[in-house]
Structures are given as C-alpha cells and as structure tokens.
Amino acid sequence: MSKDKLAKSRDILRLFEKGGFEAYIVGGTVRDLAMGSPFGDVDIATSAKPMDIASLFPEAKKVGGDPLCTFVIPQDGWTVEITPLQGEVLSEDLSRRDFTINAMALDRFGDLYDPFGGMEDLVNKVLRFTGSPRERIEEDPVRCIRLFRFASTLREFEVSHSSMNAVRESLSLFKDVPLERIGKEIYKALRGSPFTFLKLLEDTGFLASTLPCVYALRGVPQDPQFHPEGDVYEHTRLCLRYAEKITKRCDVRAAALFHDIAKPYTMKEEEERLRFIGHEKEGGTLARDIMGQWAWPSYFVKNVSSLVRWHMVPLVSTAPKRIPRLYLEYGKAWLDGLFLLSYIDISSSNRDYSKWIENRQIALSCLFKLSEDEKLISGRDVMDILKIEEGPEVGRVIFEIYEMMAKGDIRSREDAIDYLKKLNES
Structure with a gap:
C-alpha cells in the first residue's frame, strides 16, 4: 500500500511540474517515511494557486476559502490533500509548520528539504517548535496541547526545554479555543500514552482549561x-x-x-x-x-x-x-x-x-x-403466542426469556415456547 501511495503521489508531483509549478510531499507524511512508520493520507504543498490546482485536478474537493484552502482527492481508503504554499517559497511554508519533525519536504526525486533540523530531532527523539516557539503558539494556541499529544504518541520523544518553557508561558493564550479542536487532540492521545498527556497537562498548568x-x-x-x-x-x-x-x-x-x-x-x-x-x-x-x-x-x-x-x-x-x-x-x-x-x-x-x-x-x-442461541425466540413468536401487538412489551418479554436462559432456567426453543404459553394462560 505504501508503494502505491508513493507512486500516486509522485504522479501528482509530476503533473504539477509539467504545469510549471513546484510541488512537494510535506508534513507528517515525510516524518512517518523517515521513521519507517505506516502513513495514512498524503500532504502535498505546491506553488500553484487555488485556481490552478482546481484546473489540474477537477475531481478534487475544495475545503476552506482562499488562500488557506485544501484540495482533497479521495483514493482507495486514503486521500491526497493539496494546499498552496503558505509564503512565496518552500522554506517560508515550512517555517510556519508546528514542529521541526513536521517541517520537512520531499520532491519527486526523493530529495529532502530540511531547513530546521527535523531529521536531527527525529534521530535524537526531540519535540521542538519550528523557529520561534512563541510565534508558533501565537499563530495557533492549540499547538500547546498538540505538543503533548505528540509526546504521548511518540513514546520515546522528549519535549525540548525551550518548547516546554514557551508552553508554560502561553497559558493565557489558551482561551476561547474551540472545544472540537481540544477534543481532537485528546482523542488522538488515547492511542498513545494518555497518562503522559495528562501528566504534561498537569505539569504545565493546562489541565483546568483542557x-x-x-x-x-x-x-x-x-x-x-x-x-x-x-x-x-x-x-x-x-x-x-x-x-x-x-x-x-x-x-x-x-x-x-x-x-x-x-x-x-x-x-x-x-x-x-x-x-x-x-x-x-x-x-x-x-x-x-x-x-x-x-x-x-x-x-x-x-x-x-x-x-x-x-x-x-x-x-x-x-x-x-x-x-x-x-x-x-x-x-x-x-x-x-x-x-x-x-x-x-x-x-x-x-x-x-x-x-x-x-x-x-x-x-x-x-x-x-x-x-x-441468540435467535432462540423471535418477536413474532411472542406476538403470536401472547396475542399482543408490536411494542415495548414484546422486547421486555424477550429480555426476560434470555435472562432465564442465561441462568439456565430455559435451555431450548421448546422451553421458551412453553414459557410463553404459560404466560398466555396466566
């Protein structure tokens, strides 16, 4: 599957180049490839403008408004997500990404662009904001708890001192954050070490607000x-x-x-x-x-x-x-x-x-x-023998029969039918 994804991604990069545009695989896709981990959706950044992307890929679904929009191309169980470069050149786009390990790019020849030392941080298992931690947090305060989420899912990674200090100083920025975005990070943390996530919230003062x-x-x-x-x-x-x-x-x-x-x-x-x-x-x-x-x-x-x-x-x-x-x-x-x-x-x-x-x-x-024996007795059996209409009473009787079966009081369909007949006579 990974080979198929890469082949499809290279085809897309090639189409952009034929159109006269730069295009790169970026973000978590590059990180996971470098770590040798399975990867899901593929992220591509391009110098093409939104109208150019729409022209090259008419089947893509546009999400969001210009210029911060994404074009989603569904594949077989995964998606390609294409975004215009945020800035004039690739390095400017990468500088705005959250962490150094997510601020790398690959061109269609497999050449790596890593202006912020993301590969070195991967090797040393360090989580670090890209560039100025304060600026990255001011751009999006949710990055504080996203940092904790990455620490919980990348179990052996440690948060750099500068990044942790910046988070501690940014609690006041973590106001009016949409609950859906908080929930998204918590949901993902459950797949890693939720205890680590909770401890980091506690240690940095973010527990009460999160x-x-x-x-x-x-x-x-x-x-x-x-x-x-x-x-x-x-x-x-x-x-x-x-x-x-x-x-x-x-x-x-x-x-x-x-x-x-x-x-x-x-x-x-x-x-x-x-x-x-x-x-x-x-x-x-x-x-x-x-x-x-x-x-x-x-x-x-x-x-x-x-x-x-x-x-x-x-x-x-x-x-x-x-x-x-x-x-x-x-x-x-x-x-x-x-x-x-x-x-x-x-x-x-x-x-x-x-x-x-x-x-x-x-x-x-x-x-x-x-x-x-889940099909031991049916609602139709109950209605026919007790001569009652469809409704809550039918379900109540079926539950009662299965409870008796679980306790061993009813052992066969014949026992269940006999029980219903006795109920009807009483």
Missing part, C-alpha cells in the same frame, strides 16, 4: 478502606496509567478517564463513611455531554458513556440480573470492555477482586449460553 472535568477531581476525598491510593484525581491517574499498560482499546481508556467524574457532585457522608451513590449514572451523562462537545464519533460516545454508566456492575451482587440485559443491548465486545474497565478500577484501588471474579464467571457462562 480537562476541567478531571481537574475538578483534585482534592475530592475517598474512603481509605476502599481507596488507599488517595483522592479521586489520584485514583483516576492510576486508572489511566494502568489502562494504557493492559489494553489498546481507546473506548476503555477513555472510560477510565471519565468513570468517576461525577463523584464531586454525588459525594455524601452516611454512617461516618463517604459515599458516591449514583456517580456512575451521573458520570455517564456527563461523559456523553463532554464528548459531544468535543465532536467525537457518535458510536464511540455511546460506547464510552455506557461503559461509565455501568462500570459498577461487575462489582455488585445484582450483576447476575444485569449481565444478560447488557450483553443483549451492547454485545460481547462491549461487555468484555466493561469487565476490563472494572478490572482497571480495582487494580488502581484496594485490589479486592473477589466479587469481580464471581461476576466474570457469570458473564462467561452468560456469553457461552447466549452466543449460540
């Missing part, structure tokens, strides 16, 4: 019997650190970040003990609203908010009743994620796994019984 819902957990006390690690914030930090060690599932990592965000608003002292009754339900709603403001994908928002909503189920005695319903509503992968999240939660607190083990065994039994 993740206020997590900042609010600082100083919220917990019962030391169940949480010897400390307050809710410390517990969340440990959860995030543990989550990135044991799973690459971004939905579980995000749920680990959010799972206790409602504790500050549900805290009560009862019988000389701190309690957070309903924090999981409130937290699910809060997480859903926050992720919605960040414009995260709807399927991901649903997965994460429901994981937060039900994260206590693997630890309670009512789990045997809940598990079949949750499996039928969300599926096996989600239920596995729920137990993974709960395992992370316990591992970051008092490490009492007894109830988790008991309920995990129930879940495994439920998954085994339901996996082969």
Whole structure:
C-alpha cells in the first residue's frame, strides 16, 4: 500500500511540474517515511494557486476559502490533500509548520528539504517548535496541547526545554479555543500514552482549561478502606496509567478517564463513611455531554458513556440480573470492555477482586449460553403466542426469556415456547 501511495503521489508531483509549478510531499507524511512508520493520507504543498490546482485536478474537493484552502482527492481508503504554499517559497511554508519533525519536504526525486533540523530531532527523539516557539503558539494556541499529544504518541520523544518553557508561558493564550479542536487532540492521545498527556497537562498548568472535568477531581476525598491510593484525581491517574499498560482499546481508556467524574457532585457522608451513590449514572451523562462537545464519533460516545454508566456492575451482587440485559443491548465486545474497565478500577484501588471474579464467571457462562442461541425466540413468536401487538412489551418479554436462559432456567426453543404459553394462560 505504501508503494502505491508513493507512486500516486509522485504522479501528482509530476503533473504539477509539467504545469510549471513546484510541488512537494510535506508534513507528517515525510516524518512517518523517515521513521519507517505506516502513513495514512498524503500532504502535498505546491506553488500553484487555488485556481490552478482546481484546473489540474477537477475531481478534487475544495475545503476552506482562499488562500488557506485544501484540495482533497479521495483514493482507495486514503486521500491526497493539496494546499498552496503558505509564503512565496518552500522554506517560508515550512517555517510556519508546528514542529521541526513536521517541517520537512520531499520532491519527486526523493530529495529532502530540511531547513530546521527535523531529521536531527527525529534521530535524537526531540519535540521542538519550528523557529520561534512563541510565534508558533501565537499563530495557533492549540499547538500547546498538540505538543503533548505528540509526546504521548511518540513514546520515546522528549519535549525540548525551550518548547516546554514557551508552553508554560502561553497559558493565557489558551482561551476561547474551540472545544472540537481540544477534543481532537485528546482523542488522538488515547492511542498513545494518555497518562503522559495528562501528566504534561498537569505539569504545565493546562489541565483546568483542557480537562476541567478531571481537574475538578483534585482534592475530592475517598474512603481509605476502599481507596488507599488517595483522592479521586489520584485514583483516576492510576486508572489511566494502568489502562494504557493492559489494553489498546481507546473506548476503555477513555472510560477510565471519565468513570468517576461525577463523584464531586454525588459525594455524601452516611454512617461516618463517604459515599458516591449514583456517580456512575451521573458520570455517564456527563461523559456523553463532554464528548459531544468535543465532536467525537457518535458510536464511540455511546460506547464510552455506557461503559461509565455501568462500570459498577461487575462489582455488585445484582450483576447476575444485569449481565444478560447488557450483553443483549451492547454485545460481547462491549461487555468484555466493561469487565476490563472494572478490572482497571480495582487494580488502581484496594485490589479486592473477589466479587469481580464471581461476576466474570457469570458473564462467561452468560456469553457461552447466549452466543449460540441468540435467535432462540423471535418477536413474532411472542406476538403470536401472547396475542399482543408490536411494542415495548414484546422486547421486555424477550429480555426476560434470555435472562432465564442465561441462568439456565430455559435451555431450548421448546422451553421458551412453553414459557410463553404459560404466560398466555396466566
């Protein structure tokens, strides 16, 4: 695939040259090629004006207005994104890019243009703003947390002292930043080391403005019997650190970040003990609203908010009743994620796994019984035997049958039909 992408990209560069224009592969594409990493979309910068690009590539979709526009050419599972040079020459364009490792270019012959030492920084694993850190941040304050995101995804890289100092001095610029852009960086950080991302936010003072819902957990006390690690914030930090060690599932990592965000608003002292009754339900709603403001994908928002909503189920005695319903509503992968999240939660607190083990065994039994027989009974069966119309009652009865099947009370279609007939007679 990479060879195909490069061949297609060279063809595009050649077309620009035939038209009398300069054109280069730039940005993250060059960085990933230099690192030997897989790369996705290909970025091309050209001396051609927007009208010239449109003429050469009529199939391209124009995004944004002149002169800061992009022409997108869809390929098979990836895209080529073409932008006019920002400045009169290539070096001026590269000087405006965020980090030195993203400020390199390749021409169609494979010659590298690297006026800011990006290759040297790649070799030394250093993250550094291109040119003046202050100027790059003033151009786009989101670059502060983008720096942290790169530090989280390029795990062995360190931020240069000058870049870190510039970020610390730029907190006042990080105002009125669109939430969608903040959310985009957080979403990408989940794929790397979200713990590193969180720690950098904390160390530089950006936590309150980037993740206020997590900042609010600082100083919220917990019962030391169940949480010897400390307050809710410390517990969340440990959860995030543990989550990135044991799973690459971004939905579980995000749920680990959010799972206790409602504790500050549900805290009560009862019988000389701190309690957070309903924090999981409130937290699910809060997480859903926050992720919605960040414009995260709807399927991901649903997965994460429901994981937060039900994260206590693997630890309670009512789990045997809940598990079949949750499996039928969300599926096996989600239920596995729920137990993974709960395992992370316990591992970051008092490490009492007894109830988790008991309920995990129930879940495994439920998954085994339901996996082969999901079509044991249909809505039509329920409506015909009970003589009822389509509606919520049909779904309620089907859930009831599958719960009984998970517990072993119903073992076959014949048992299910007999149960429906008894319901009809009662």
